Amino acid sequence: xxxxxxxxxxxxxxxxxxxxxxxxxxxxxxxxxxxxxxxxxxxxxxxxxxxxxxxxxxxxxxxxxxxxxxxxxxxxxxxxxxxxxxxxxxxx
Amino acid sequence: xxxxxxxxxxxxxxxxxxxxxxxxxxxxxxxxxxxxxxxxxxxxxxxxxxxxxxxxxxxxxxxxxxxxxxxxxxxxxxxxxxxxxxxxxxxxxxxxxxxxxxxxxxxxxxxxxxxxxxxxxxxxxxxxxxxxxxxxxxxxxxxxxxxxxxxxxxxxxxxxxxxxxxxxxxxxxxxxxxxxxxxxxxxxxxxxxxxxxxxxxxxxxxxxxxxxxxxxxxxxxxxxxxxxxxxxxxxxxxxxxxxxxxxxxxxxxxxxxxxxxxxxxxxxxxxxxxxxxxxxxxxxxxxxxxxxxxxxxxxxxxxxxxxxxxxxxxxxxxxxxxxxxxxxxxxxxxxxxxxxxxxxxxxxxxxxxxxxxxxxxxxxxxxxxxxxxxxxxxxxxxxxxxxxxxxxxxxxxxxxxxxxxxxxxxxxxxxx
Ligand SMILES: Cc1cc2nc3c(=O)[nH]c(=O)nc-3n(C[C@H](O)[C@H](O)[C@H](O)COP(=O)(O)OP(=O)(O)OC[C@H]3O[C@@H](n4cnc5c(N)ncnc54)[C@H](O)[C@@H]3O)c2cc1C
Numbered sequence: 001x002x003x004x005x006x007x008x009x010x011x012x013x014x015x016x017x018x019x020x021x022x023x024x025x026x027x028x029x030x031x032x033x034x035x036x037x038x039x040x041x042x043x044x045x046x047x048x049x050x051x052x053x054x055x056x057x058x059x060x061x062x063x064x065x066x067x068x069x070x071x072x073x074x075x076x077x078x079x080x081x082x083x084x085x086x087x088x089x090x091x092x
Numbered sequence: 093x094x095x096x097x098x099x100x101x102x103x104x105x106x107x108x109x110x111x112x113x114x115x116x117x118x119x120x121x122x123x124x125x126x127x128x129x130x131x132x133x134x135x136x137x138x139x140x141x142x143x144x145x146x147x148x149x150x151x152x153x154x155x156x157x158x159x160x161x162x163x164x165x166x167x168x169x170x171x172x173x174x175x176x177x178x179x180x181x182x183x184x185x186x187x188x189x190x191x192x193x194x195x196x197x198x199x200x201x202x203x204x205x206x207x208x209x210x211x212x213x214x215x216x217x218x219x220x221x222x223x224x225x226x227x228x229x230x231x232x233x234x235x236x237x238x239x240x241x242x243x244x245x246x247x248x249x250x251x252x253x254x255x256x257x258x259x260x261x262x263x264x265x266x267x268x269x270x271x272x273x274x275x276x277x278x279x280x281x282x283x284x285x286x287x288x289x290x291x292x293x294x295x296x297x298x299x300x301x302x303x304x305x306x307x308x309x310x311x312x313x314x315x316x317x318x319x320x321x322x323x324x325x326x327x328x329x330x331x332x333x334x335x336x337x338x339x340x341x342x343x344x345x346x347x348x349x350x351x352x353x354x355x356x357x358x359x360x361x362x363x364x365x366x367x368x369x370x371x372x373x374x375x376x377x378x379x380x381x382x383x384x385x386x387x388x389x390x391x392x393x394x395x396x397x398x399x400x401x402x403x404x405x406x407x408x409x410x411x412x413x414x415x416x417x418x419x420x421x422x423x424x425x426x427x428x429x430x431x432x433x434x435x436x437x438x439x440x441x442x443x444x445x446x447x448x449x450x451x452x453x454x455x456x457x458x459x460x461x462x463x464x465x466x467x468x469x470x471x472x473x474x475x476x477x478x479x480x481x482x483x484x485x486x487x488x489x490x491x492x493x494x495x496x497x498x499x500x501x502x503x504x505x506x507x508x
Contacts, residue, residue: 001399014401018391018506020345034491040503041343041434041490045332047394070346070392073399 003054003066004078015058022051022065025085047071053081095199114279115286120293123319124152126473127311128326129298129334131155133164133274133459134451135326136281136292137466138473140198143288145467146474151290152320153282154313156297160278163328163458166396166428168351168385170364170375171460172209172269173234176225179484179496180437181232186481187464188234188268194463200280202272203378208363209269210239210247212413214258218368222264229266237265247362250416258369258412270363271375277462301338307446308338322473324449329394329429331452338445342452343434343490345505348393348427349385349456350402354420356380365414372409374417382420384410388432388456390506398427430456435495436508440468440478441487449473450487455508 001013021043028035047070054064063081068074085091093099093112103110126142128135131153142148155161171191173184190197191204213219219238226236240262241253253260282292293315300312301323310319327334332342357380366373374384386406389398403425411418433439433453438461443450451469454461468479478485484496490503501507 012401013391013399020392020504020506037491038341042341043332043343043345044336044341045345045392047330047333047346050392052392068391070394073393073395 001073001075003064003075005056005059005064006078006080007062008060011056011059013054015056016054016064017057019053019055022053022081022084024053025081025088025090049076114283115292118291118293120152120154120296120313120315120318121291123310124291125150125320126322126324127151127318127320128153128324129311130162130326130328130330131159131278131282131292131294132162132326132328133278133281133462134328134454134465134469135324136278136285137462138324138326138451138469139285139290139292139466140281141467141470142473143285143290146470148470148474149289151285152318153285153290153292154296154298154311154318155292155294156314158294159282159292160275163428163430164278164462165275166351166426167274167459168373168375168383169271169274169459170209170269170373171204171272172266172364173232173460174209174211174225174229174236174264174266174269175498176228177496177498180498181228181234183464183468183481183485184460185229185232185234186467187461190463190467191272192268194280198280198284200276200283202276202280204272205270205378206268207270207375208265208267209366210244210363211264211366212244212251212368213261213263214369215261219262222262226264235266235268237267239263239265248365250360250414251365252413252415255412271377274459281466298334299337301445301448303338303445308448322447322449324451324469324473326451326469328452328454328458329431331431331450335443335450338443338448340443340445344431344453345392346394346429347388347390347432347506348395348398349388349430350398350406350425350427351383351385352403352406352425353377353423354382354417355423357382357420367409367413370405370409370412372406372413374410374414381423382417388430388506389427394429396427396429430454432505432508434490434503434505435497436499436501437496438465438485439487440465440472440482440485442472443487
C-alpha cells in the first residue's frame with residue numbers, strides 16, 4: 001500500500017506503524033469508566049470505509065488519519081491527524 | 093456409513109458403488125432449537141459436540157459460502173498446548189486431549205500428527221521465560237521439555253546456530269504438539285454432526301437477527317427467516333460484522349494473516365519449528381510442501397489477501413533461522429481474516445442479548461482450539477454454564493479489568 005502523505009507525497013506503508021480506528025482521537029475526558037472502557041476496548045471494525053491512525057515512524061514522525069477501504073485496501077483520503085484533531089477542537 | 097478397513101474392502105469388491113456424500117445438503121427448516129452461524133471449524137465442532145455429547149440434535153449450521161471456505165481452510169494447521177496463563181493453558185490442553193482421540197471419536201481421518209512443536213530461544217532471558225512456560229504447561233497436565241543447544245542440534249542440525257545476532261541457545265519442545273489436516277477436520281466434524289441429524293446449510297448468509305424484548309428469537313438469512321431458541325455466532329473474522337446486526341460492538345479488530353507454501357520437497361523438517369527472535373514458523377506437509385508464516389499485516393482488513401512487506405519479513409525470518417530453504421521456491425501464498433481481540437485471547441460467552449451466544453476472538457491461533465472450542469461452546473449452550481476450562485473467556489473481561497494477555501501488549505490487537 002502507498003500512503004499519499006500530505007507533506008511528503010507518496011510513501012510506502014511499511015514506513016508507518018498502525019494504531020487503529022481514528023476515533024482514538026476522541027479520548028473521553030473525566031472519570032466515566034464505561035465511556036473509557038468503550039474508548040479503549042470496543043471497535044466498530046467496519047467492512048468498507050475506515051478512518052484510521054497511521055504514524056510515520058520511519059519518516060517525519062507525523063500522525064496521519066487515513067481513510068481506507070478494509071475490503072479493497074484502497075486509500076481515498078489522507079489528512080494530518082493534527083488538522084483533524086484541531087477541527088474537532090481537541091488541540092491548540 | 094461408518095468408515096473402516098472392512099468397508100474399503102467391501103466397496104472395492106463391489107465396484108465402489110456404495111460411497112455416499114459425507115453429509116446431506118438439506119433445505120433450511122423454519123425453526124431449530126439451536127442455530128449456529130458459520131460453518132468453519134468452530135461452528136461445526138460446536139454442532140458435533142452438541143449432537144454427539146450433549147444430545148441436542150435439532151441444530152442447523154448456517155454457512156454463507158461453502159463449508160470450510162473461511163480460516164479453517166486457510167491456516168497453517170499447527171496444534172499445540174503451550175500457553176502460559178491460567179485462563180488459557182487448561183483449555184488448550186483439553187483441546188490437545190480431544191485432538192488425540194478425535195479420529196476415533198468422529199470416524200474420519202484428520203491426519204492428526206504429533207510430530208512435535210519446537211520453540212527456539214536465542215538469549216538467556218528467553219530461556220528463563222521458556223522454563224517458566226514449560227512449568228506452567230506441566231502443571232496443566234501437558235508435556236514440555238527444555239532443550240539446550242545440543243539437544244536442538246540433535247533434532248534439527250540444519251538450523252543456523254551461530255547467527256551473530258540470534259544464536260540458538262535452546263528450545264522448548266512439546267512432543268505432543270504437531271499438525272492436522274485442516275480441511276479434513278472441518279469435513280470430519282460436518283459428517284459427524286450430520287450423522288446425528290444436524291442440518292448443514294451452505295450458501296446461507298445471516299443478514300439480521302430477530303430480537304424481541306432483548307431476547308433473540310431467530311435469524312434472517314439469504315434463504316429466509318429461521319427461528320431458533322438459541323443462536324450461536326461462530327463467524328471468526330466476521331464476528332464484528334455479524335454481531336453488529338444485533339447491535340453489539342466487540343473488543344475485536346479484523347486483521348489479515350498470510351501463509352505460504354513451497355514446492356514439494358523430500359522430508360526435511362521433522363516437526364513444527366518457530367523462530368524466537370522474529371516471527372516465523374514452519375512445518376512440512378505430508379505432501380512435502382514447506383508450510384510457513386509469520387506476523388499479521390497489522391491493519392484492519394477484510395480482504396483475505398495481504399501485502400508485500402510481510403512477505404519480505406517472513407522470508408527474512410526464514411533465512412535468519414533456516415538458510416537451507418533459501419533455494420526452495422514459494423508456490424502459493426494467501427491470506428485469511430482473523431478476529432484479533434484486545435488481549436489476544438478468545439471469547440466463549442453469553443452476550444447482552446439473551447440466548448445469543450458468542451464464540452470468537454480466536455486471533456491467529458484458533459485452529460488448535462477447534463475441538464475444545466466446540467466442546468466448551470456446546471457445554472455452555474446445553475448446560476447454561478461455562479465449561480470449567482473456559483471460565484475466563486468472558487466478553488466483559490476488559491470492563492472488569494481481567495484481560496488474558498499472554499504477550500503483555502495491552503489493548504492493541506496488532507501486537508498480539
Ligand atoms: C493464514 C492463517 C494461518 C493460521 N494458522 C494457524 C495455526 O497454525 N494454528 C492455529 O491454531 N490457528 C491458525 N490460524 C487461525 C485459525 O485458522 C482460526 O482462528 C480459526 O480457523 C477460526 O475459527 P473457524 O475455523 O470457525 O473460522 P472460519 O473457518 O473462518 O469460519 C467462520 C465462518 O463463518 C462464515 N460466516 C461469516 N459471516 C457469516 C454470515 N453472515 N452468515 C453465515 N456464515 C457466515 C464464514 O464464511 C466462515 O466460513 C490461522 C489463520 C490464518 C488466516
